[in-house]
Amino acid sequence: DAGITQSPRHKVTETGTPVTLRCHQTENHRYMYWYRQDPGHGLRLIHYSYGVKDTDKGEVSDGYSVSRSKTEDFLLTLESATSSQTSVYFCAISESVAGAYQETQYFGPGTRLLVL
Amino acid sequence: SQQGEEDPQALSIQEGENATMNCSYKTSINNLQWYRQNSGRGLVHLILIRSNEREKHSGRLRVTLDTSKKSSSLLITASRAADTASYFCATESGSNYKLTFGKGTLLTVNP
Numbered sequence: 001d002a003g004i005t006q007s008p009r010h011k012v013t014e015t016g017t018p019v020t021l022r023c024h025q026t027e028n029h030r031y032m033y034w035y036r037q038d039p040g041h042g043l044r045l046i047h048y049s050y051g052v053k054d055t056d057k058g059e060v061s062d063g064y065s066v067s068r069s070k071t072e073d074f075l076l077t078l079e080s081a082t083s084s085q086t087s088v089y090f091c092a093i094s095e096s097v098a099g100a101y102q103e104t105q106y107f108g109p110g111t112r113l114l115v116l
Numbered sequence: 117s118q119q120g121e122e123d124p125q126a127l128s129i130q131e132g133e134n135a136t137m138n139c140s141y142k143t144s145i146n147n148l149q150w151y152r153q154n155s156g157r158g159l160v161h162l163i164l165i166r167s168n169e170r171e172k173h174s175g176r177l178r179v180t181l182d183t184s185k186k187s188s189s190l191l192i193t194a195s196r197a198a199d200t201a202s203y204f205c206a207t208e209s210g211s212n213y214k215l216t217f218g219k220g221t222l223l224t225v226n227p
Contacts, residue, residue, distance in 0.1 A: 004158075031213055042204060042219035043159070050213055058214065090158055094213070103147055103208055105215060107158030 003027045004108035006091050012114045019078040021111050023091030025071075030096040032074040033105065034058075034066060036087040043090065049074055081115045088112050120148070120205040120218030128224040135192040137221040139205030140185075146208045148181055149215065150190050153202045162190075162203075195225045 003026035013019050023032060034046040035058075045058030047066040055066050063085060065077045078085055091108040123138045139148065147166045151159040165172045165181045165188065172179045178191040192199055202222050206215040 033214075035217075040219065043217040045214060045216070048214060056212075059216075092159075103149065103164060103215075104161045105159075105206075106161070107151075109158050110156075 004091060004093055004106060006089075006108040006111045008111060009109065010112045012116065013081050014116050015082055016080050019081050019113065019115075021076045021089055021091075021113070023074045023076070023108060025074075025093050027093060027095065027106075028071060029093040029106075030071070031094040032068065033092040033094075034064075034074065034076045035090045035092065036060065036085075037090060037110075038087050046076065046089075081113075083115050086113060086115045120207050120216060122203070122205055122218045122221040124221060125219070126222045126224070128226065129195060131195060131197055131225055131227050133195055133225075135195050135199070135223055135225070137190045137203050137223070139188045139190070139218055141188075141205075141207050142186065143209055144183075146210070148179075148188050149206045149208070150177075150179060150188075151204045151206060151217075153204065153220070155201070159204065192223075195223075197225050197227045199223060200225045 005024045007022045033048040035043045037043050044060045046064050049055045049068045067075045089111045092105040094105045095102045120139045120141045149164045150162045153159045163174045163179050165179050176193045181188045202220040204217050204220045206217045
């Protein structure tokens, strides 16, 4: 999985609690992404990062925040988890070569989150 | 909103047969990519075709792109049971470093 780990791999939490998912890469890639995957919706982009401390919203960012304080880690936080955020969350990375964005994305193994 | 839409949603074939999946999209693109996802795993990049390309090959994979129809097809020749997976198309538009994924085609190859 291209040097990408996600933690935890599985989590069960209760509605209203904060949850933080971690994506860690050893590839030194510049771009990092968080997606959620739900039946009938495919993959939808939550947030992405184009550098340390540089992030932007994706298609389904409401209820989520992200932080990237160093190249290798991209954190996704659900401030107050809701049942609608039960999903499988994937992190992805892509690289920059000589300053040029490389379009291919490499995915982590995913985190299964259940919000009760 | 989804940019790419795959068709069919599910496809079941016998080993050795060819599998064809289609992807339609709505707006102009820089490139279109195909990814595979085995059950319970992350997505794996298969092939990328740029907007100025019409056809591309990689091993048993053949991808075509018709920008006038805003559509692409992925052909897997001589399929194997190990090709059983979900296949997603993803498009990149503009210069915002993002991909937009379709909902996927579930391919089952029966031995």
